[in-house]
Amino acid sequence: MSNVLRFIDPKILASISGMELRAKTVVEGFLSGLHKSPYKGFSVEFAEYRQYTPGDDPRHIDWKVFGRFDRYYVKEFEEETNLNCHIVLDLSNSMNFASNGMTKLEYASYLAASLAYLISRQRDGIGLVTFGDKIVHHIPAQVRSGHLQTILLELSNLKTVPRTDIGLPLHQVADAVNKKGMIVLISDLLDDPEKIIHAIQHFRFRGHEVIVFNIFDAAEITFPYHNTIKFVGLEGEGEYTAIPHSVRDEYLARLKNHIAFLEKGCGSNRTSFSLLDTSKPLDFALQAYLAARAGKM
Amino acid sequence: MHVLNTLFLPLLAGAVLIPVIIHLIWRNKALRVDFPAMRFLLQSQKPISRWLRWKQLLLLLLRMLIFALLALLFARPFIADNKSFGVWEKHARHVILLLDVSASMSSEASQRKARSEIEQILSNLNEESTVTFVRVGNGSRIIVDELPFTNGIERIIRETMQPGYGVADLHDALRQADNKLSSGDEKRGEIYVVSDFQSSNWPDYVKDIRLQSKAKIVLVPVAEDELENAAVEEVSLPQQPGDKLKTRLTLTGHADFKKLTVDVTLMNRKAASESVANPLPNENTFVTFENINVPLNSQLAGAVNLDLHDDFTFDNHQYFVLNQNRRIRILAVNGEQMRGTGDELFYLKSALNVKSSSFEIVETNPMQLGSKGIEGFDIILLANVRGIDQQSIAQIHKLVEQGGSVVFLLGDKIDATLFNKFFQELAGCKINKTTFPTLDNSNGLHLLAATREHFLVEKATAGENISARIFQSWQLQPEAGANTIFSFDNGKPAIQELRVGKGKSLVLSFPLDAEWSDFPVNQVFLPLVHSIMHYCTPQKSSTSYYLTDDVIPIDKGFDVNANIEIAYPNGRTEDTLLKGGIFDKTQEPGIYTFSQSGKKMYVAVNVDRRESDSHFETTENFQSRLSTDGEITNNSQILRAGNFSLLEIEQQQKLWRILLILLIMFILVETIFANRVPR
Numbered sequence: 008m009s010n011v012l013r014f015i016d017p018k019i020l021a022s023i024s025g026m027e028l029r030a031k032t033v034v035e036g037f038l039s040g041l042h043k044s045p046y047k048g049f050s051v052e053f054a055e056y057r058q059y060t061p062g063d064d065p066r067h068i069d070w071k072v073f074g075r076f077d078r079y080y081v082k083e084f085e086e087e088t089n090l091n092c093h094i095v096l097d098l099s100n101s102m103n104f105a106s107n108g109m110t111k112l113e114y115a116s117y118l119a120a121s122l123a124y125l126i127s128r129q130r131d132g133i134g135l136v137t138f139g140d141k142i143v144h145h146i147p148a149q150v151r152s153g154h155l156q157t158i159l160l161e162l163s164n165l166k167t168v169p170r171t172d173i174g175l176p177l178h179q180v181a182d183a184v185n186k187k188g189m190i191v192l193i194s195d196l197l198d199d200p201e202k203i204i205h206a207i208q209h210f211r212f213r214g215h216e217v218i219v220f221n222i223f224d225a226a227e228i229t230f231p232y233h234n235t236i237k238f239v240g241l242e243g244e245g246e247y248t249a250i251p252h253s254v255r256d257e258y259l260a261r262l263k264n265h266i267a268f269l270e271k272g273c274g275s276n277r278t279s280f281s282l283l284d285t286s287k288p289l290d291f292a293l294q295a296y297l298a299a300r301a302g303k304m
Numbered sequence: 305m306h307v308l309n310t311l312f313l314p315l316l317a318g319a320v321l322i323p324v325i326i327h328l329i330w331r332n333k334a335l336r337v338d339f340p341a342m343r344f345l346l347q348s349q350k351p352i353s354r355w356l357r358w359k360q361l362l363l364l365l366l367r368m369l370i371f372a373l374l375a376l377l378f379a380r381p382f383i384a385d386n387k388s389f390g391v392w393e394k395h396a397r398h399v400i401l402l403l404d405v406s407a408s409m410s411s412e413a414s415q416r417k418a419r420s421e422i423e424q425i426l427s428n429l430n431e432e433s434t435v436t437f438v439r440v441g442n443g444s445r446i447i448v449d450e451l452p453f454t455n456g457i458e459r460i461i462r463e464t465m466q467p468g469y470g471v472a473d474l475h476d477a478l479r480q481a482d483n484k485l486s487s488g489d490e491k492r493g494e495i496y497v498v499s500d501f502q503s504s505n506w507p508d509y510v511k512d513i514r515l516q517s518k519a520k521i522v523l524v525p526v527a528e529d530e531l532e533n534a535a536v537e538e539v540s541l542p543q544q545p546g547d548k549l550k551t552r553l554t555l556t557g558h559a560d561f562k563k564l565t566v567d568v569t570l571m572n573r574k575a576a577s578e579s580v581a582n583p584l585p586n587e588n589t590f591v592t593f594e595n596i597n598v599p600l601n602s603q604l605a606g607a608v609n610l611d612l613h614d615d616f617t618f619d620n621h622q623y624f625v626l627n628q629n630r631r632i633r634i635l636a637v638n639g640e641q642m643r644g645t646g647d648e649l650f651y652l653k654s655a656l657n658v659k660s661s662s663f664e665i666v667e668t669n670p671m672q673l674g675s676k677g678i679e680g681f682d683i684i685l686l687a688n689v690r691g692i693d694q695q696s697i698a699q700i701h702k703l704v705e706q707g708g709s710v711v712f713l714l715g716d717k718i719d720a721t722l723f724n725k726f727f728q729e730l731a732g733c734k735i736n737k738t739t740f741p742t743l744d745n746s747n748g749l750h751l752l753a754a755t756r757e758h759f760l761v762e763k764a765t766a767g768e769n770i771s772a773r774i775f776q777s778w779q780l781q782p783e784a785g786a787n788t789i790f791s792f793d794n795g796k797p798a799i800q801e802l803r804v805g806k807g808k809s810l811v812l813s814f815p816l817d818a819e820w821s822d823f824p825v826n827q828v829f830l831p832l833v834h835s836i837m838h839y840c841t842p843q844k845s846s847t848s849y850y851l852t853d854d855v856i857p858i859d860k861g862f863d864v865n866a867n868i869e870i871a872y873p874n875g876r877t878e879d880t881l882l883k884g885g886i887f888d889k890t891q892e893p894g895i896y897t898f899s900q901s902g903k904k905m906y907v908a909v910n911v912d913r914r915e916s917d918s919h920f921e922t923t924e925n926f927q928s929r930l931s932t933d934g935e936i937t938n939n940s941q942i943l944r945a946g947n948f949s950l951l952e953i954e955q956q957q958k959l960w961r962i963l964l965i966l967l968i969m970f971i972l973v974e975t976i977f978a979n980r981v982p983r
Contacts, residue, residue, distance in 0.1 A: 101341070197340060240342035242340075261344040262341065265344070
């Protein structure tokens with residue numbers, strides 16, 4: 008896989024048909040660029056032999072093969088895991104916003120698909136929870152083959168719901184997932200931040216590792232509007248006509264405070280918090296996941 | 305404040321509206337954006353929205369002000385105020401006020417406006433001013449003549465402003481006012497014309513009214529814009545028994561009446577009433593009254609009345625006097641008196657003495673004509689008369705000159721030489737011999753209408769050919785001025801007429817007996833004979849009314865050296881001597897009754913129908929007909945500025961400079977304010 012695809016533009020990604028192909032494109036491109044093998048773990052199930060290359064751990068050299076062929080081969084093993092990862096995806100109507108052609112929900116679904124593909128490839132259990140003001144769909148985490156397709160199919164057919172209440176469904180997820188694992192929350196987190204942090208605390212209390220991807224559209228972050236504009240809330244908040252330059256500073260300050268509060272709340276709960284905007288390649292998100300995954304190991 | 309370019313005043317109103325229109329057009333065009341992070345915007349909604357509202361309102365006001373100032377700047381304003389420009393007060397002025405008091409000025413709106421304008425004009429006069437106030441009706445009536453302006457004068461003017469019923473001759477009044485001011489008066493002259501400038505008063509021929517003085521002419525139009533009027537335009541009275549009374553109504557201006565009720569009163573009693581539903585505006589509406597019974601030999605006064613309240617009430621009535629049913633007196637001079645059908649007048653008398661006939665025929669012969677006299681007769685009929693005495697010829701001539709008629713029936717007693725000697729001038733033709741077409745053609749000759757538009761042709765034959773056969777006739781040689789009405793089918797004249805003075809002379813080239821024709825037994829005989837007599841009846845009987853301010857001649861039956869009792873339309877009576885036998889106090893429309901020794905005469909007086917005209921001249925049009933070295937304006941407000949040129953005042957004041965500075969300031973404020981945002 009070429010390096011070129013590593014930082015693939017989400018817009019180009021959107022033009023690829025099929026969620027699986029998209030996920031594969033992202034993940035393979037991402038993995039091929041890593042210098043270090045990601046296949047860590049304590050699995051002992053033999054997979055194949057591979058010629059030794061500098062950087063491989065000498066402990067994995069199969070000396071019996073060396074004795075027979077006078078060449079260095081390293082043993083590769085199928086990784087085994089008992090980690091269950093739940094991707095918790097926000098379907099609220101505010102996710103249905105796009106200033107550059109790709110909605111936050113589309114971006115989030117690609118991210119979720121890529122993560123699911125990556126997790127599945129690592130032989131971890133993968134599950135999916137979608138929610139609005141309550142849980143919309145829950146696919147429990149499994150490792151079996153074909154489960155990935157179920158999740159990808161679900162991700163291909165997402166529809167937003169009118170309202171959101173992030174706190175309540177997250178508490179329900181925390182109660183529903185018994186086995187300790189990893190929770191990947193993908194949302195714009197446009198709700199009361201205290202409730203969100205409280206929900207994260209609930210996950211942490213249940214022993215879950217939590218990764219938060221806070222998705223924004225670039226327009227939300229930069230507020231690039233001019234002239235008089237009638238802003239209409241996507242979740243029935245009403246409308247507000249304003250001259251953008253007169254409210255921009257105040258808006259950005261409130262947004263910054265909101266994000267800062269979330270980031271601080273996540274930090275204090277040892278939760279990974281990543282701010283993404285829909286123009287950014289998905290690799291950043293995957294990297295954040297792997298970093299968090301490594302911490303778990 | 306006043307302006308030089310009044311054209312810009314409507315523009316001013318329009319300019320003020322421009323920002324409002326732009327505001328309204330663009331107001332709802334704010335770009336709509338569906339936005340997710342509304343929670344961060346809504347937290348500061350209230351203060352920003354309020355600020356925006358105030359800002360937009362203030363900006364709108366500022367922009368309206370800017371546009372208004374711009375339009376005002378182009379209009380070139382100036383202040384005409386006595387206090388500021390007291391120098392003009394010192395100039396003595398002679399103000400001539402011409403007030404149109406024609407009937408059309410009686411509408412409520414015109415009255416109100418005229419009063420208001422005159423009040424305004426008077427309020428600007430001071431004791432230095434000299435005033436002439438003229439009521440302009442059919443003639444100009446000077447009420448105040450060059451008197452210093454005082455409270456008393458003001459009161460007189462206010463009390464004599466009510467309109468009359470005449471037609472205003474402003475043209476003449478303007479000339480008189482001009483003469484007054486151009487006669488060496490050192491004072492500054494101003495002529496105010498307060499009128500509705502009704503178009504009918506200003507015919508096209510009044511094109512160039514050249515004024516000699518350098519007086520300032522101020523035209524003050526007071527016409528009502530949306531006139532709603534219905535008028536009794538014309539009344540057609542019955543001419544003979546069987547005729548119906550018809551009336552023509554007109555609706556003008558914005559008149560839109562659902563129903564018109566028209567009634568006829570005779571001697572103050574309602575005689576008939578008709579209704580017209582949904583009459584068409586700006587169209588004629590004809591109403592015929594079928595059952596008006598008028599006794600013979602009577603004189604009745606009456607009116608056609610429209611029962612409604614419109615802008616012009618004076619034309620809702622048309623007064624008339626119905627005296628057409630008086631008998632038409634005919635003196636028939638019989639040139640061949642015989643018994644039975646051989647008598648020259650046998651068939652004619654039979655035709656005229658039918659039931660309900662209005663004809664009174666008195667027969668005589670040529671020998672007795674001189675002693676009988678022709679006094680009191682309307683028509684002299686010379687039937688187969690060979691000759692009469694010179695005195696009788698002179699009397700007949702006089703009668704015809706005054707409106708009576710003479711009819712010649714030429715038969716076998718006529719001698720061509722004598723006829724040409726005595727009657728050629730009166731008859732308008734010569735005769736030479738008789739023709740005998742029957743010798744060759746037993747069918748005789750037929751009469752053909754020489755013109756289709758003659759009263760006799762229309763009434764008697766209805767345009768059809770006459771089937772009667774004429775076997776013998778005299779050959780007529782019409783003279784200049786004579787007019788052939790009927791001719792034979794061989795082209796020779798059969799019946800001709802000549803207008804003599806106010807009357808007519810008719811010549812029939814054949815007698816109206818059965819000797820030379822079968823005419824008396826033809827179906828057209830009766831209508832033709834009746835039509836001839838009606839046609840020859842003096843026209844004075846058809847004059848049914850006079851106009852206001854007309855002079856009325858009193859009938860000869862009255863003794864003008866004795867008192868005559870006059871009853872006016874308003875009920876007032878007066879017993880007075882009418883010098884010269886004329887009455888001229890006809891200012892009001894209605895029925896005037898003259899009585900003396902049991903004899904009565906009714907006279908109907910109406911308002912000139914030109915006063916119902918709903919078209920008014922614009923002051924610009926009127927202005928274009930005037931040529932003067934002085935100034936003409938249609939703005940009465942400039943009185944205060946005396947006789948100085950408005951341009952001079954404007955240039956002296958230079959108000960535009962202040963306005964320009966204000967304009968620049970407002971533009972600056974607008975620019976700064978428009979770019980200001982709340983922090």
